[in-house]
Amino acid sequence: MTIDSVRGAPEPELVQLLTPEGERVEHPDYPLDVTAEELRALYRDLVVVRRIDLEAVALTRQGELGIWASLLGQEAAQIGSGRALGEHDMVFPTYREHGVAWCRQVEPLNLLGLFRGVNHGGWDPAEHGFHLYTIVIGSQTLHATGYAMGMQRDGVLGTDRAGATIAYFGDGATSQGDVNEAFVFASVFNAPIVFFCQNNQWAISEPLERQTRIPLYKRAQGYGFPGVRVDGNDVLACLAVTRKALKDAREGQGPTLVEAFTYRMGAHTTTDDPTRYRLKAEEESWKLKDPIERVKAYLVRNQLADTSFLDEVDAEAKQVATALRKACLDLPDPRPLAMFEHVYAEPHPLMTEEQERFAAYLASFEEASA
Template identity: 65%
Template sequence: MPSEQWTHPEPGDGPAAVAAQPSPEQVIAGLRATSEGGAELTQLLTPEGQRVPSERFDRYVEDVDDETLKNLYRDMVLVRRADREANAMQRQGQLGIWVPLLGQEAAQVGSGRALQPRDMAFPSYREHGVAYTRGVDMRELIGIFRCTDHSGWDYQAHRFHPYTIVIGNQVLNAAGYAMGQKFEGKVGDEGGEATICYFGDGATSQGDVHEGFVWAAVYDAPLVFFCQNNQWAISEPTERQSRLPLYQRARGYGFPGIRVDGNDVLACLAVTRWALEECRHGNGPVLIEAFTYRMDAHTTTDDPTRYRLSDELEEWKLKDPIERVRAFLARNGYADQAFFDSVQAEADQFAAELRDYTFNMPEPPPDRVFSQVYAEPSPVLEAQREEYLSYLDGFAAAGEH
């Protein structure tokens, strides 16, 4: 039997170490690839806030001036503040569960702002930042986690599909939708449509994701597969799921794959714009691996201290997506302390309004769970509704005696 592979190098880096005796050089190479994203990582802003020129991608952010970058900074600060508030509210018993996005703001805001109004987005359950960029009110998200709504927004108006809890299932939905765009002739030029689908590194181990890859590839569907590799599929690290970097899996399906620094909002914006352009012109799907890090728990039911070291978290804090934009703006004189203070004050107000709404949210009637399940009435669902209401009435009758 072949020895267990120890590291999974980039193309051209030489063979992987095997068995349990890697050389010191191989250990260092493996650690560097894990912490930095490898040689093929696309980055436009370093963690220190320095601009890195890119011959390939600079043209996709030529319109990003200091005001645009300040708006991207504002987006990320507001989204993070709302995320932290929701996390706290769950701990206080106001939400049934919360799915934190801490550390993934750049991947979500950058890719979300790359979308055109006519494009469609399919999220999993962590894409609060993408929802924000699509105009979904954060209060409409809260109902899902307070268990009062399936999804509170008009997904056609916002071009943002309802959250999907089943791991990877949204990839099949997105593939089918993108195939429809292709069949209806909505691709082929700059005015075409595209679809983006979000999932995590853990979802790449699900069959639904691979089926979506196959169908999108065969039909040249205008679909951007956006994988947020936050390094942990709950408690399983990425290296236990794949022998190769995730973006390289696209080769097996016949379409391009690229790895972007998921903590770099400018790079995420540029790479996603490029990928969407490829799709709109009818060149088929693209896989983006946004190399980022989940700085909080998988959900509020998870304890990440049981499976990862605090040193790892501290290392990734130095690559914080918000701080690198702040450093760039300050270093270049594009923003002063008054600007940063005003954004923080706006974020605090944003969170306070979200909190007030949540605490005062009216309890829905019992039959609410049966509404808006199907486009047309279903006899089976109506029968279930009547049975459930009758069951509840039995408790009320018993209380009268």
């Protein structure tokens, strides 16, 4: 029994504009005009981001990164929603939104530096409209809601300076209190925010059935704002749905919950072994819904891209990954005491004491070797 068939409930509507076979379909609520050039650009994004992700996994396996949270299988959800963002929007990510970071022009090397342990994030959230990665599950939804309420109080909604926030989280995070509190605040204050849930169906080793008894997007109804389920492997549908949700938020219509129904093809992180809790057949069935292959099929079938273009994109992705690997290996190790820098705006007595004790500890090794 699937979660959607509980108590005889009908299968939820799935907004889809591009089928797994690469056929274009229309949806009355989410029309999308997209040019051949834009389609090729989306395909390029998908391919390059996947290649970056695979390189990061390889670097982790080789001991060059401490850990990595792969986005394999979720590229369409991230690129589609990421390309829907406007200049004044602010993103609040988890630790897996590498594709959205790409759309916001955050250098991939900064992401790798974070997981290599040589920087604290390495980018300016205000410059990119992309906040720092959040490790604590679900807490970014409250941050995003507060930021959205600030936008609301700045009086910019409905103007050419209007912006909205978008908070990314997974299906497992919907069981966190922070997420539910964020839903309450966003609803009662009509905050300009989009809650974007990448439902990859596995919260580490727990299946979706352990998180909810109804489709996640229907939870929004209980909080008093709209929810929609979109094919998370369809980059066009994710683009159209997120674009409308952001537009509604900027115009003062309040929050929307978008559930991007997708699948985590790899491990939760590189410390995880998914073969211990899920069947290989499940992964194989989702390979047929690959977000990149359906765009490729549509481009080729409609003669919008030829072999030379596809080869060019593959070559570019390889070049990006090669340069990224070299740059990652060339990153200098930080000074041990640098961890105490930029923690507080002003000196903090407890931290100063800890810094002095750690400095003395490090100095003891030099004395012992003298």
